[in-house]
Amino acid sequence: MSWGVGAALGVIWSCAFWPARAGAAEAHEKRPDCSRPLSLALHDHGLLFSAATGAGIDKDVADELIRRSGCKVHVSLLPRARIWQLIENGALDFSLSGISTPERDKFAAFAWYFSNKYYLLVRRDAQVSNLDDFARNQGLQLGVIRSFRYSDSANRLVDTMAEQRRLTQSSGLPALFTALLAGQVQGMIIEPFDEPAIALAQLREATQVIEFGDPPVPHGLIMSRQSLSEAEQRKWRDLVMTLRRDGTVQRIFEKYFKPDLARAMVAAE
């Protein structure tokens, strides 16, 4: 009799706690694999991350991802071009705020967490009222950050400038603003989080903004296909989705942007 009761109690016990254990196991399976240290690189780019302050949107997102994953992640600061090289060959696991291109899709997977439009910041004395004007005037130079890609129209402009040898490259954003003010380039492509770190009034007086007219381009967590399996990519993607769903991304953006703009940038697709 006693063994029967014991068995019954055991059954009742299992039935009561089995879902919880199953849930815990399931939750465990959803967490990314942290059996090895992972690597994540940030690049110095305005409000996304500032090497001077050590703060930024990407810094905050990285912190949150690391915390929630429970993984040991080495975070470093690298030039953007180097980041893409290391992502491609699998020496770097993650980066942030990357956009997709057909070439990048071959070696990188993405988890979107915000989107934004691109704009052409052009000197007023360049006498440019639209994109065609800029392309037509052979005396105008366009400044870009090496390895950056943008929206479709912006990419077309960049490629045209490259063919015509009218492109000036930079490894960082501040140098492009300085060059624009100095007249060494006459235009550069900007995003809402590009912080000039120079006199804003002087910049506004000397320049004007021309829209590319393209829809917002999604930016997201960059995952190396070489170093992370499809399953791990899915897990990290789910983690990013969690951050979006629970408003974490919105809160992070509201630290740096007005709520309306932040909402527009992080709106779910």
Place this chain on the structure above:
Amino acid sequence: MAARIRNNGPGLRAKLLHALGPQARWLRWRGLPGLVLLASLGLTTAYWHRERNEALRDQHHAFDVALNDASQQMLLRMAAHEHLLQGVQGFLAAAPPQNAAAVQRYVDALPLGADFAGLQGIALARRAGTPDHPKVLLQQIEPAAARNAAALGRDLWAAPQLRQALLQAEESGRMALSAKLDLRELGLGAQVGFVMVLPVYGPAPQSGLTPGTVPAHRAPLQAWVLAPWVAPDLMASLYGGLPHGLALTLYDGQQLDDAAVLYRSENSGSGSARGSGSGSGSLSAAPPAQQAREYLVIGGHTWTLALQASDDFAARHGAETPGVVLAVGGCFSLLLALMAGLLGTARERAQALAERMTQALRESEQRWSSALESAGDGVWDVRPRTGVINSSARWKTLMGWPPDQPEPTPSQLRARIHPEDRSRAQVEWQRCLDGFSGKFVSEYRVAAADNPDADPISRDGWNWVLARGTVVERNGKQRPLRVIGTLSDINARRLSEERVRFMALHDPLTELANRAHFGERLHFALAHARRHNERLGLILLDLDRFKPINDQFGHAVGDQLLQTVASRIRTSVRETDTVGRIGGDEFVVLLTGPLSRETAQVVADKIFNQVALPMALSKELSDSRVEISCSLGLAIYPDDGTDELSLTKAADDAMYANKRAGRQLRGVFTNP
């Protein structure tokens, strides 16, 4: 349509071309070559354009790769140097503070070699002074070389470029790069360079980021790690082997002037002059296609890397290929057009050439033919192997061959030659064919033509001709293939020669042997008679009272009389006998062959009787009948004489004896 023309044969094509007339000619001579030239030049231009674009693309790509390599090399090298300092930073953060010996050991253990060319040392600096008069003193520098030791205690805060870097490093918690400065002023190096600065904080970092980054609550700064670098040495180790044709200049900041130059490669020009970038906002001229700059943001500081490509670089990446394509293509186009022109007009030109040659040949043939025809000569062309004879009309006439008939065969030709001349002519012909004589020259008689228009000169139905020729073609075995020559009418000449020869030996009036000729005949006859022991007869004849008849009737009648006498004497003797006239009315007869006194007497009697017959001689006014007698004297060899003199004297004596006797005796020699 072209296929239809082909299928219908060349006739239709020829008609079509003929119908097109001048247009077709223009098409062949100018249109086609022009079209080919245009098409070929077009293709050449298109290919040149493509090659030029390809070459430009290659040059641009190579240049872009070089620029990318140069910028990436710099960023990687600076990152590596930052890592070096981060190691020191981490060591200092973990090690007990102010442990100079430990720092020395640490720095000594670092693999500072060629990979860190330009590094003057690793230094520690700490804040000193007061908040109103802050200082940052250099407290330790390793390796502790003598030069480095002299820098200890220097106030780094006094140098503006360093002050900015120290502040930036403290605030950002990351590596900061100073602007270009003269390390000699700080005692940190021998040339211009820059300083890398990293902050060292006290407590351990609270974030997952690398040590030295500033958490939200800034930790107190312990010290700065500094690494002074001599720029030229660092850059030279990085860019010592630039691709050929490229020149690199590294500027501190974005002002591209000489004062900002950190490094210039060996083959770069002096002076940047690439716009002052003074912030005036003016539009700067766009740099040429093979000149570019890139901004390198390192440690919160910007360097500008300017790369230039010379023509040598372009040449090494196919810049010369389009020119070669254009030149070769242009020449090829011209050649092709020329070939097209030549091919298109080949037939016409060949025809024109053939016509010219034919015309020239025709004219030459006409000239020679006219010349020969004018000279009265015939032309012949014989192919000995086949026996084919080609000839002119004149040749046929001379050969007595009907002009409307085809040329005779060789056997027919031979048949027309006089039998006495045939074998000699054949020998002469063969000698020429065999090459023993350079030319064929032969005189022979040919049968006169059986037509009323035949040359009347020929007396006996034979004409003398002179054939001359030469072998103009032989085969490999020197067999004659073709003989060409002329045929000349020499009948008149030959007859004239015979006449002259005859006249030299004969009396012109009577055509009897003259004295000299008769004497020669007598001499040879006597020699023959002596040899063969034969008899000869010599009759001397003198006309009686010829002079009065001559005087009475005139010289014309007298000549006729003499001719008649001569004729009667000739008919009285045999053909082997010789009759001569040795004086005005003196005749002589030589009797040869089987002879006796009696037979000789018979001949003498016959002569006497024949001469005595009446003669009907015509005179201007009326015919006259004349009778004349003669006196004869006969001498027989060897009976009456054994040589010319004695024989002649005996016959002469007998003639005069008869004449004195007045009787009509027959030359019987009598001894009174």
